[in-house]
Amino acid sequence: MKILSLIAKEIRHRWINFLLAVLAVTIAVAMFVSFCTAERASERETARIMLTMGYNLHILPENTDIDRFLLTGLSDGTMPEQYLEKLASRKGFSYNHLLASLQRKMKLRGVEIVLTGLAPELCPPGHKKPPMIYQIEHGTAYVGYRAAEKLGIEEGDLLELEDKKLKVVNCLKEQGGIADIRIQCHLHDAQQILHLPDRISQIQAVDCLCFAPTDDPVSILRSQIKSVLPDAQVLQSRSMATARTRQRRMIRDIFAVVMPGIAIACGIWIAVLTMMNVRDREHEIGILRAVGYGAGRVLLLFLGRAVVVGLLGAMLGFLFGTALAQYFGPGVFKITAPTILSPQLAWLLWSLLLAPVFSAIASFIPTVLAATMDPAAILTEE
């Protein structure tokens, strides 16, 4: 009789024990799948929510007076525009968004404004993401709330800055900060107006080394950036970066504590059920040994059963975990739920691979006990 056939018949006979073992694997896999889904969704959700908080890294020209920058938010130095491409193409530099700008304080009809030229935002190659801020076309301008009010500018007006005419396409709402006195245009328009061709005054970035294993990611960043841009300095908005990192790590930390606990509990559960199965089948083991089954075949019999438990538990756990994520997810992750909570085939494959191994490991000690049982002792016990 084939081992598989014997396993199938035994499962049919002791189906309660089998189903309880499958339930243990199902719970472990379902928790794994739902936690993975939650972690992924939480990360994306956090990223999306935090986009509104702005950039967390400033790369400034070497000649920038940092004290004045901190005071005004404006860099007085400039650096070549090519730095943006250079930085974007550097491997191992973790970022999601890079934005180059040229900013200068100037007077327009007696009103102090900040002219800000923005380059199109860059994302890492192959990671197209929606831009964090609006993309400004050549020859157009976005005007801050106070600037528009003081200068009497309305949408559709033509704005003349030096020799350059810009069409106002948007008058922004009140922000309560320096943005209210900005006039924003395309980088190349600003370079023309300020007579600073191919120059930028800062590069802003998001997500640079948020997951660095050290408490001082800026020192890593500085050395990374120095190798590409020797004449640049780095400033990190630590509170913003920390908030992002903490939020993202939160679910991961919960996952790291809860998942091993669940795995250990389910492993013990499976081990106890396998032990019960072995005790229940002592007599059968004696018969099998008497008809010539070696210890290896007895091992195979019990480990084969554990693998079946693992495979079935993996499939049910994946379905259950995905269903949990899809049922509860949209209530928790309101923004990213539609794109994030879809079933992940890769997790099914991982579950199908790991759950049988997990089940076999949990069953291993009782299985070894079964394989080393003395058939003579069992069969003469009446």
Added chain:
Amino acid sequence: MIVIENITKIYQTRRGSVTALDGVRLEINDGEFVAVQGPSGSGKTTLLMTIAAMLRPSRGHVIIDGHKLYQMSVGKRARFRAREIGFVFQMFHLIPYLTVIDNVLLAAGVTADKNPTARAMELLNVLGLRDRAQHKPSALSAGEKQRTAIARALLNNPTLLLADEPTGNLDPANADVVLNHLSAFHKHGGTVILATHSRRAEQLVDRTVHLQNGVIGNSAGCSPSN
């Protein structure tokens, strides 16, 4: 030929050691039908288990056709047992969730027999169990259970059949049927060692060996000349 060379088996128990076999020497020729008789606790089952390669003696050797059983590796001994030895127990020892045919086929997975199902059906036919092939043991009478156990023991065409009080749980009619099947195996050239209290068995065997307190007493009957 089976040579039992000065076998001693000592069990260690909480109350001390118990000597089940004490220097047993026995030679059994191929094709011989030997009954082992003795009171309960005399060491009959221990002797059979030792010959069946299932119970390592504390001292001595069991040699079957020149193979020292307990000098083989565990795996090799299991394969030897599957190929060469059939065992019939007093308590039948059938697996309750398998049908009669599946119980018989249990031994098939271990050998390389190409068509074990045909052989199993043939045995069930000979043993009068053809119609019971798809029944579970719970639906069988005691006699049918024991015949199923005999079919299982014979599936791999063993040369040696060991039967440990196979009629102990049967009524006289069923006991006769079982003994006749063991006798038929013997008549076809097989060696049978039968532990029994049955007087009827004495009429079928070539020789009776008496075991008392783990020691072989006098032998009765004659050994075949081969």
